[in-house]
Amino acid sequence: MTPAQERKIRQTGCDVRFDNLTRQLYATDASIYQIEPSGVAFPKDAQQASAIIRAAADAGVSVTPRGAGTSLVGNAIGEGLIVEFSRYNRQITDLDIEKRSARVGAGVVLDQLNDFLKPHGFCFGPDVATSSRATLGGMIANNSSGARCPVYGTTADHVLSLQTVMADGRIEKIGPVHESLATERARIENLVRARSAEMAERWPPGLIKRWPGYGIERFLRAPNDLTNIFAGSEGTLAAIFSAELKILPLPSEKGLGLIFFPSVDEAMQATVQLLDLKPAAIEHIDRPLLDQTKGQLHFRAARDLLELDTQPCESILIVEFYDDVAEQLSILQSRRIGLRTKTLTEPAQMNLVWSVRKSGLSLLTGCIGAAKIDHGTAWAGGQLLWSRRQRTFARPAGARSTQRNRSKKVSASRRSNLRAGASI
Numbered sequence: 001m002t003p004a005q006e007r008k009i010r011q012t013g014c015d016v017r018f019d020n021l022t023r024q025l026y027a028t029d030a031s032i033y034q035i036e037p038s039g040v041a042f043p044k045d046a047q048q049a050s051a052i053i054r055a056a057a058d059a060g061v062s063v064t065p066r067g068a069g070t071s072l073v074g075n076a077i078g079e080g081l082i083v084e085f086s087r088y089n090r091q092i093t094d095l096d097i098e099k100r101s102a103r104v105g106a107g108v109v110l111d112q113l114n115d116f117l118k119p120h121g122f123c124f125g126p127d128v129a130t131s132s133r134a135t136l137g138g139m140i141a142n143n144s145s146g147a148r149c150p151v152y153g154t155t156a157d158h159v160l161s162l163q164t165v166m167a168d169g170r171i172e173k174i175g176p177v178h179e180s181l182a183t184e185r186a187r188i189e190n191l192v193r194a195r196s197a198e199m200a201e202r203w204p205p206g207l208i209k210r211w212p213g214y215g216i217e218r219f220l221r222a223p224n225d226l227t228n229i230f231a232g233s234e235g236t237l238a239a240i241f242s243a244e245l246k247i248l249p250l251p252s253e254k255g256l257g258l259i260f261f262p263s264v265d266e267a268m269q270a271t272v273q274l275l276d277l278k279p280a281a282i283e284h285i286d287r288p289l290l291d292q293t294k295g296q297l298h299f300r301a302a303r304d305l306l307e308l309d310t311q312p313c314e315s316i317l318i319v320e321f322y323d324d325v326a327e328q329l330s331i332l333q334s335r336r337i338g339l340r341t342k343t344l345t346e347p348a349q350m351n352l353v354w355s356v357r358k359s360g361l362s363l364l365t366g367c368i369g370a371a372k373i374d375h376g377t378a379w380a381g382g383q384l385l386w387s388r389r390q391r392t393f394a395r396p397a398g399a400r401s402t403q404r405n406r407s408k409k410v411s412a413s414r415r416s417n418l419r420a421g422a423s424i
């Protein structure tokens with residue numbers, strides 16, 4: 001970034017950093033990629049977010065909105081200005097039990113929202129495994145979902161309206177009752193309608209988790225509602241400053257069936273046999289993750305409960321039920337699937353089991369080794385073979401190893417999320 005560009009951005013009055021330490025801290029996310037940004041901004045309100053994004057656009061600097069940076073595909077990093085929404089925008093307001101809604105700042109963390117809602121008997125449906133860090137802004141932009149996707153769908157299904165900052169700094173309210181962005185809405189509708197036959201052919205009905213990407217098939221069903229396009233847009237269309245979300249009653253009861261298997265293959269086959277029981281979730285944990293818990297005091301109680309040392313296994317399915325729990329658990333046991341089964345209904349015990357699954361990130365990235373294996377990515381002979389996004393990479397001669405996850409990161413030049421001056 002040139003001194004003139006830097007000056008323009010500083011003049012907004014927003015908390016913005018250009019020092020080396022901050023740029024290094026924001027050069028990585030949970031993916032294998034590493035891109036050093038030119039600076040990082042921390043807006044405190046929608047006006048500051050608007051001013052900083054407008055200034056970046058005027059200065060020709062690209063913008064990447066960011067929440068907690070737990071994304072796996074490098075979409076929370078970029079070479080221009082990172083606009084970080086998780087430091088200041090953590091307010092939960094406008095709880096309306098009758099309407100079943102609440103408003104959150106983009107930086108509200110999912111666990112924070114659920115802790116707030118629990119005493120009222122409510123929760124937010126989609127449950128990413130990174131709930132202790134993931135922000136609602138990041139969840140909307142990624143259209144995140146979790147283990148209970150069959151019950152709750154994805155985050156897009158739970159957004160009532162959004163307050164967004166466009167690439168030119170306009171602050172807009174988006175949602176079915178808002179008339180904003182009429183020109184853009186008409187353009188999108190024309191584009192989407194022209195492709196509707198192709199979409200129907202390629203995306204069969206009933207596909208609950210098409211994740212992420214612009215929700216053009218959702219938009220087709222509800223053309224007035226631009227939130228469907230913004231959810232899943234990975235920060236490429238606008239920055240989300242706050243959101244009005246649907247909230248749901250907590251389930252009245254819960255139960256877990258644990259099935260232990262001698263191989264991952266058998267566990268995968270068994271999931272098909274379990275679907276008729278209508279579980280709220282079926283999650284899988286395999287031995288590499290279980291092995292990482294060995295000798296760790298924090299996981300001793302969970303290992304004892306799962307009897308991992310006395311009755312080892314290769315793989316476990318966690319099957320959760322919300323309705324007719326006792327009956328469903330007894331049917332599950334009677335099917336005699338796998339090596340053995342165990343059923344749990346005590347909240348403390350169920351939480352112990354989920355804590356192993358939820359610690360997946362820190363357990364796996366804590367593995368000592370030359371490279372981190374990431375979703376859909378394989379290294380062979382020091383070359384990146386394939387990545388989920390099929391980007392073009394050259395492995396840099398001096399790929400650095402970060403202290404944080406002891407993994408080799410590759411730097412890559414990539415598109416900016418919010419292109420300066422871009423609009424939908």
Ligand SMILES: Cc1cc2nc3c(=O)[nH]c(=O)nc-3n(C[C@H](O)[C@H](O)[C@H](O)COP(=O)(O)OP(=O)(O)OC[C@H]3O[C@@H](n4cnc5c(N)ncnc54)[C@H](O)[C@@H]3O)c2cc1C
Nearest residue numbers: 067068069070071129135137138141144145234235240361
């Ligand atoms: C171990 C592990 C498990 C995971 N499990 C799941 C899972 O179960 N389900 C799932 O869906 N994902 C999962 N993820 C991926 C990731 O954690 C989620 O998608 C999460 O919701 C991202 O939230 P974040 O705040 O970290 O977003 P970030 O990573 O910071 O950003 C995500 C995207 O959103 C954009 N963005 C962020 N904030 C804003 C904003 N305010 N306005 C506009 N755009 C914004 C960014 O530019 C980026 O494109 C997992 C990741 C890890 C490492």
